[in-house]
Amino acid sequence: MVMLLCDFHIHTKYSDGSVELGRVVDLYGQAGFDVISITDHVVNGDNPIGKLAHRFRLSVTAENFDEYIANVKYEAERAWSKYEMLVVPGVEISKNYITPEKSAHILIIDIKEFIPACLNYEKIFLEAKQQDTLIVACHPHYLSEFGRDTLFLWNNRDKYAKYIDAWEIANRDDVFNVISLKKYPYIASSDFHRTRHLYSWKTLLNCEKNTGSVKQCIRHNKGVAITLFRN
Amino acid sequence: MEIFYVFAGITIFGLICYGLQIWAVRSTLKEDKKVRGSEDGNASTSQLFNFSSSQFQFPPVSILKPLKGLDDNLFDNLASFCAQDYPEYEIIFSLQDHNDPAFKVVRKIRDKYPEKDISVIVERCDLGLNPKVNNLIPAYKASKYELILISDSNVMVGNNYLKAITKHMQDPDVGLVSNMIRGIGGRTIGSILENLHLNSFIAGSVCFLDKFLKMPCVIGKSMLMRKRDLEVISGFKAVKDVLAEDYVIGKRMHGIGKKVVLSNYAVNNVNEYWGIRRFINRHTRWGKLRWRLGGIKYLSELIGNPVFMASLPVLLWEPSKITISFALLVSFLKVLGDSYLGTLIYDTENRRSGESPIHPFTHSPIHYLLSPIKDIIIGFIWFVPILSNTVVWRGSRYIIGRNSVLSPMPESNIWAWRYRVADAIKARLA
Numbered sequence: 001m002v003m004l005l006c007d008f009h010i011h012t013k014y015s016d017g018s019v020e021l022g023r024v025v026d027l028y029g030q031a032g033f034d035v036i037s038i039t040d041h042v043v044n045g046d047n048p049i050g051k052l053a054h055r056f057r058l059s060v061t062a063e064n065f066d067e068y069i070a071n072v073k074y075e076a077e078r079a080w081s082k083y084e085m086l087v088v089p090g091v092e093i094s095k096n097y098i099t100p101e102k103s104a105h106i107l108i109i110d111i112k113e114f115i116p117a118c119l120n121y122e123k124i125f126l127e128a129k130q131q132d133t134l135i136v137a138c139h140p141h142y143l144s145e146f147g148r149d150t151l152f153l154w155n156n157r158d159k160y161a162k163y164i165d166a167w168e169i170a171n172r173d174d175v176f177n178v179i180s181l182k183k184y185p186y187i188a189s190s191d192f193h194r195t196r197h198l199y200s201w202k203t204l205l206n207c208e209k210n211t212g213s214v215k216q217c218i219r220h221n222k223g224v225a226i227t228l229f230r231n
Numbered sequence: 232m233e234i235f236y237v238f239a240g241i242t243i244f245g246l247i248c249y250g251l252q253i254w255a256v257r258s259t260l261k262e263d264k265k266v267r268g269s270e271d272g273n274a275s276t277s278q279l280f281n282f283s284s285s286q287f288q289f290p291p292v293s294i295l296k297p298l299k300g301l302d303d304n305l306f307d308n309l310a311s312f313c314a315q316d317y318p319e320y321e322i323i324f325s326l327q328d329h330n331d332p333a334f335k336v337v338r339k340i341r342d343k344y345p346e347k348d349i350s351v352i353v354e355r356c357d358l359g360l361n362p363k364v365n366n367l368i369p370a371y372k373a374s375k376y377e378l379i380l381i382s383d384s385n386v387m388v389g390n391n392y393l394k395a396i397t398k399h400m401q402d403p404d405v406g407l408v409s410n411m412i413r414g415i416g417g418r419t420i421g422s423i424l425e426n427l428h429l430n431s432f433i434a435g436s437v438c439f440l441d442k443f444l445k446m447p448c449v450i451g452k453s454m455l456m457r458k459r460d461l462e463v464i465s466g467f468k469a470v471k472d473v474l475a476e477d478y479v480i481g482k483r484m485h486g487i488g489k490k491v492v493l494s495n496y497a498v499n500n501v502n503e504y505w506g507i508r509r510f511i512n513r514h515t516r517w518g519k520l521r522w523r524l525g526g527i528k529y530l531s532e533l534i535g536n537p538v539f540m541a542s543l544p545v546l547l548w549e550p551s552k553i554t555i556s557f558a559l560l561v562s563f564l565k566v567l568g569d570s571y572l573g574t575l576i577y578d579t580e581n582r583r584s585g586e587s588p589i590h591p592f593t594h595s596p597i598h599y600l601l602s603p604i605k606d607i608i609i610g611f612i613w614f615v616p617i618l619s620n621t622v623v624w625r626g627s628r629y630i631i632g633r634n635s636v637l638s639p640m641p642e643s644n645i646w647a648w649r650y651r652v653a654d655a656i657k658a659r660l661a
Binding site: 002005023027029030031032083084195229230231 | 300301303304305306307332333335336338339342343418419504
């Protein structure tokens with residue numbers, strides 16, 4: 001079986017990405033990808049940072065969530081018929097605070113119903129579990145770039161690891177080797193915001209090309225590899 | 232003030248040359264209409280390309296596609312070759328290694344078109360210094376048919392492309408058919424500049440050389456030829472160490488008395504997400520190439536850049552009312568000229584005949600306002616080849632010699648040290 005080339009962390013103009021949804025799908029389809037997940041931000045609006053994100057429409061909200069999912073599904077059908085590429089709807093629950101120690105970003109892949117980012121962590125995880133989504137802790141360790149450090153989940157991993165299906169072991173150009181030391185399930189993603197981010201770390205999966213198999217493969221952490229995708 | 236008059240004179244001469252280029256493009260594109268001649272406005276596609284009026288049996292063609300990395304729109308580019316309305320042809324995708332990201336795309340294409348004769352060859356070949364030729368040699372060996380078509384991976388064509396170009400092979404004296412190119416798909420500043428340049432300077436120069444000077448100026452995006460003619464000019468081995476293999480093949484073909492035809496069927500060169508640096512790098516490399524190929528004739532490119540010539544007095548001497556007004560007037564004329572050329576090129580017969588697929592994203596009229604800026608950048612780039620005779624290609628540095636013959640950069644001597652120091656400084660700055 002040929003390994004599936006996957007990217008599970010992609011932003012579009014629905015939040016702070018610079019490329020429209022349809023073009024993102026085409027960009028990945030033209031590059032031969034097998035599975036992608038569109039994961040625009042759902043930001044907590046309970047503090048000034050979140051309020052700003054909502055003000056500048058950098059977040060998917062309860063109001064436009066249905067439209068967002070409908071458009072992702074429309075693009076998913078187009079991507080399947082044209083490129084045989086699986087597109088899975090998702091969000092990135094972004095709990096932003098001033099310090100990285102308090103902040104956490106969580107990918108909820110294969111989401112069906114809106115989950116507000118203002119809920120506490122347990123409630124978010126339980127809601128996500130109820131929808132049978134794949135829960136991924138993203139960029140959980142120190143990054144070189146200012147503003148993307150989200151250390152809360154890693155610092156509290158003893159408490160939260162039971163809810164988390166996988167951890168991002170590589171994000172764009174950064175690798176968090178501490179995740180492999182702890183033997184957690186892992187994926188690698190581009191955290192795509194701009195076209196140049198297409199060239200970054202990616203996940204390879206040895207499974208069937210359908211959402212169920214993909215989720216199972218990641219959760220079981222078997223047949224998972226990462227690759228640095230370069231031109 | 233005398234300086235201004237000198238530059239104004241050169242600029243006016245450049246504008247006249249530019250006018251001739253527009254005329255050449257127009258005249259090249261009009262040839263289809265001549266073919267159509269007495270046909271009425273409802274001419275079918277076959278009539279447009281004069282397929283039905285001849286006894287020409289479309290011969291089978293081997294399409295050789297050398298691939299390296301991901302080009303913009305790669306999937307659709309390759310798929311467009313699988314949708315040809317043509318009786319018999321094979322496509323050979325050729326790569327140097329399995330880890331190339333294009334390999335995955337090619338496999339998907341093969342799966343999507345199981346009814347087509349598609350082969351994928353992955354073979355490392357280090358026969359020469361030109362990586363494209365190295366990539367072509369294994370594909371050429373595997374090709375089945377007498378007619379071979381070499382086509383770059385960033386080219387997208389309509390479904391009548393093969394018919395439109397093979398018709399030229401009715402004439403046994405024709406040795407090579409190349410095509411007009413139109414840049415499409417610009418979504419970033421770099422790619423818009425690239426497409427503007429392709430649709431003005433490159434299209435204009437190629438048609439001008441073909442129409443007025445009868446000089447073969449082959450661009451390797453699309454080259455159709457017979458194997459036996461290629462063998463007469465010593466095959467790919469003759470160009471394995473040459474940077475401009477397309478130009479040299481055209482020149483050699485012309486040298487053995489074969490006709491080199493510029494088809495008015497415009498192929499789409501898709502450039503969507505280029506950065507400005509890539510645009511500058513490419514045209515610096517192409518400039519070096521033309522400098523080594525053309526020698527003193529390279530000067531005509533500077534004279535033929537009216538916007539740059541009109542801007543020099545403003546940039547280097549006095550920004551007075553008259554110099555600024557003149558530069559603005561010339562820029563305005565260039566914007567108008569480029570818009571007209573763009574309209575001509577986008578509206579070619581193959582597009583009007585309702586072919587598909589055509590990339591939906593062409594140029595917005597507002598993009599042409601960038602044309603003078605592009606010309607000024609190109610004007611400054613013009614000087615680089617005179618100062619440097621080396622190119623970095625696919626990660627290796629080469630010295631370009633006469634006729635664009637490549638030689639590896641020496642490991643020792645002052646030249647090597649010069650670049651080592653430059654690289655060290657760049658690395659520190661990065």
